[in-house]
Amino acid sequence: MNLSIAEENYIKSIYKLQEGDTVVTTNALAYELETKPASVTDMAKKLKEKLLIDYEKYKGFTLTTEGRKMALQIVRRHRLWECFLVDKLSFSWEEVHELAEELEHVRSEKLTSRLSEYLGNPLFDPHGDPIPDANGKLTKPRPQTSLDQSTARKVVVTAVTDQSTALLAFLNAKHIKLGTQLEVIEHYEYDNSIEIKIKQQPPITISEQVAKNIMVRPV
Amino acid sequence: MNLSIAEENYIKSIYKLQEGDTVVTTNALAYELETKPASVTDMAKKLKEKLLIDYEKYKGFTLTTEGRKMALQIVRRHRLWECFLVDKLSFSWEEVHELAEELEHVRSEKLTSRLSEYLGNPLFDPHGDPIPDANGKLTKPRPQTSLDQSTARKVVVTAVTDQSTALLAFLNAKHIKLGTQLEVIEHYEYDNSIEIKIKQQPPITISEQVAKNIMVRPV
DNA sequence: TTAATTATTTAGATTTGTCTAAATAATATT
DNA sequence: AATATTATTTAGACAAATCTAAATAATTAA
Ligand SMILES: [Mn+2]
Ligand SMILES: [Mn+2]
Ligand SMILES: [Mn+2]
Ligand SMILES: [Mn+2]
Numbered sequence: 079m080n081l082s083i084a085e086e087n088y089i090k091s092i093y094k095l096q097e098g099d100t101v102v103t104t105n106a107l108a109y110e111l112e113t114k115p116a117s118v119t120d121m122a123k124k125l126k127e128k129l130l131i132d133y134e135k136y137k138g139f140t141l142t143t144e145g146r147k148m149a150l151q152i153v154r155r156h157r158l159w160e161c162f163l164v165d166k167l168s169f170s171w172e173e174v175h176e177l178a179e180e181l182e183h184v185r186s187e188k189l190t191s192r193l194s195e196y197l198g199n200p201l202f203d204p205h206g207d208p209i210p211d212a213n214g215k216l217t218k219p220r221p222q223t224s225l226d227q228s229t230a231r232k233v234v235v236t237a238v239t240d241q242s243t244a245l246l247a248f249l250n251a252k253h254i255k256l257g258t259q260l261e262v263i264e265h266y267e268y269d270n271s272i273e274i275k276i277k278q279q280p281p282i283t284i285s286e287q288v289a290k291n292i293m294v295r296p297v
Numbered sequence: 298m299n300l301s302i303a304e305e306n307y308i309k310s311i312y313k314l315q316e317g318d319t320v321v322t323t324n325a326l327a328y329e330l331e332t333k334p335a336s337v338t339d340m341a342k343k344l345k346e347k348l349l350i351d352y353e354k355y356k357g358f359t360l361t362t363e364g365r366k367m368a369l370q371i372v373r374r375h376r377l378w379e380c381f382l383v384d385k386l387s388f389s390w391e392e393v394h395e396l397a398e399e400l401e402h403v404r405s406e407k408l409t410s411r412l413s414e415y416l417g418n419p420l421f422d423p424h425g426d427p428i429p430d431a432n433g434k435l436t437k438p439r440p441q442t443s444l445d446q447s448t449a450r451k452v453v454v455t456a457v458t459d460q461s462t463a464l465l466a467f468l469n470a471k472h473i474k475l476g477t478q479l480e481v482i483e484h485y486e487y488d489n490s491i492e493i494k495i496k497q498q499p500p501i502t503i504s505e506q507v508a509k510n511i512m513v514r515p516v
Numbered sequence: 517t518t519a520a521t522t523a524t525t526t527a528g529a530t531t532t533g534t535c536t537a538a539a540t541a542a543t544a545t546t
Numbered sequence: 547a548a549t550a551t552t553a554t555t556t557a558g559a560c561a562a563a564t565c566t567a568a569a570t571a572a573t574t575a576a
Contacts, residue, residue: 084533104554117534119555124532136541136554167411177408184399192386303563323524336564338525343562355524355571519576526569535560545550 079128079148083183086152087111088121089130090182092141093149101138150214151190156182157203157210158193164204165197171204171255172246187212206237206256206293225260226270226289230296234259237293245291252282259297298347298367302402305371306330307340308349309401311360312368320357369433370409375401376422376429377412383423384416390423390474391465406431425456425475425512444479445489445508449515453478456512464510471501478516 081089091110095102104122108115126133130145141149159181163169169177191212194200201217202208208217222236235258238245249255253276263281264273270286300308310329314321323341327334345352349364360368378400382388388396410431413419420436421427427436441455454477457464468474472495482500483492489505 082532105552113533114535115554116536116556120533163408167408167415169407169411173407177403177405180403181400184396186396188388188392189382189386189396192388196386301562324522332563333565334524335526335566339563517576519574521572521574523572524570527567528565529567530563530565532562532564533560534562535558537557537559539556540554542553543551546548 079130079144081148084121085125085128085130086148086183088118088125089141089145089149090152090156092131092139093146093153096141099140101140103138107139147214150210150216152182154194154210154212154214155184155190157207158190158197158200160203160205161197161200161209162193165200170246170250172241172243172250174204175241202256204256205241206235220295222293222295224290225262225272225274225284225292225294226286228262228294228296230262230294232259232261232297233294234297235292236295238291239293240291245288248288249292252276252284253279254292260294298349298363300367303340304344304347304349305367305402307337307344308360308364308368309371309375311350311358312365312372315360318359320359322357326358366433369429369435371401373413373429373431373433374403374409376426377409377416377419379422379424380416380419380428381412384419389465389469391460391462391469393423394460421475423475424460425454439514441512441514443509444481444491444493444503444511444513445505447481447513447515449481449513451478451480451516452513453516454511455514457510458512459510464507467507468511471495471503472498473511479513 088107088111091107092102095106095110104115104118108118111118122131122133122139125131125139125145129142130148131139131141133139156178159178160171160174163174163177164171194209194212199211200209208219210216220236224239225233235254235256237256238249254260258276261275261277262272263275266273266283270289271283272286272289273281273283275281307326307330310326311321314325314329323334323337327337330337341350341352341358344350344358344364348361349367350358350360352358375397378397379390379393382393382396383390413428413431418430419428427438429435439455443458444452454473454475456475457468473479477495480494480496481491482494485491485502489508490502491505491508492500492502494500
């Protein structure tokens with residue numbers, strides 16, 4: 079099955095939006111891909127034709143087994159390139175997504191496996207997302223909660239759910255990245271803001287909105 | 298100036314065929330790009346429109362200054378990725394061209410410069426071709442002659458002019474690569490074949506056709 | 517220098533991916 | 547239940563990149 083770049087992007091976005099078994103809607107996919115609903119409908123017909131999605135008019139889409147397999151391969155390449163850019167070329171985590179968005183379309187089993195090996199077969203990308211192995215198998219995610227839900231006093235950052243450049247830049251400025259240890263000092267009930275402390279640094283207060291998007295694990 | 302992948306491939310091929318100031322013909326370019334002359338004419342109009350080539354009907358093409366600048370950037374990316382694949386991911390030199398053909402289209406100044414730096418700002422790619430710097434400046438090629446012309450007894454391999462998979466695989470099998478030192482034992486007049494010796498190995502005889510495509514420098 | 521051959525261009529189609537505007541279906545509101 | 551709103555699809559168009567077949571220009575050979 080040979081997919082075009084456009085088809086790969088659709089498949090990956092459907093995978094991303096699917097989360098379990100939810101059906102993906104035309105508008106949601108159009109928004110995700112920054113395109114128009116009419117274009118999505120057009121592409122849906124092609125992907126159905128290629129047996130990569132299940133689709134009935136007005137009923138939304140879900141990936142077929144074959145489609146999910148494709149999606150996982152694309153996601154694997156995407157996340158491996160992100161690792162490469164951060165670990166080897168010292169990019170910061172908020173810069174790598176767009177580049178990986180292009181690099182992921184170089185389809186070569188050999189390149190992918192060599193890259194993975196070169197990086198030490200990493201299990202998680204710089205945003206904390208799991209990297210599928212060559213067979214599409216995902217490491218089960220580490221137990222984690224969002225920082226605003228966490229009750230532990232000492233936690234380590236495991237992922238960031240919103241990966242917008244804005245948030246990642248904010249975290250960068252505050253020196254918060256994957257693996258950073260945080261000590262929760264105080265939950266302020268008034269606006270649900272949280273005061274935290276990174277070792278050796280003065281405490282800072284972060285908003286509920288930010289805390290919701292930081293995933294942590296007790297340490 | 299934002300080029301499509303197709304446009305980039307055309308520009309790069311024109312650059313490759315141009316060699317000095319020769320005019321590139323429609324058929325030659327069609328052959329190089331494995332496409333049809335009619336398609337080349339179509340694209341020629343677009344590239345002329347974008348001021349990347351000079352073109353008059355029936356008169357062939359040459360790159361403009363702007364076009365050459367673009368070409369050098371693409372060539373730079375291509376050759377840097379080839380270095381990466383060989384040096385870091387242990388690909389052999391005959392495998393890397395096709396992958397670089399895709400990777401070269403990821404346009405990011407930052408990625409390119411970081412990659413170059415990571416590789417130690419190499420001046421030559423795995424085939425011995427010079428890598429343009431960020432400003433498009435090429436290291437002047439090292440003085441070299443083809444092995445069949447060379448009169449020196451001890452030489453080092455600096456480049457391979459024919460980069461077909463067939464030749465590169467042949468050289469690989471004979472353990473001849475860039476930097477390999479060869480001792481010329483004998484020129485056989487009958488068929489212009491050459492007997493050579495790589496240190497620690499029994500002498501081998503190579504045909505005129507092969508010798509013509511191996512560039513060497515006296516050592 | 518005419519005729520044959522080769523190279524190049526044009527005309528007209530096709531495929532892929534996209535769009536806008538209009539039509540229709542599904543859902544929510546009164 | 548009828549109506550308004552929202553979601554989705556269809557119809558028709560367009561740009562990019564390609565192709566085949568036919569026309570025309572340039573070159574070579576007789
Ligand atoms: Mn992508
Ligand atoms: Mn990621
Ligand atoms: Mn290319
Ligand atoms: Mn090369």
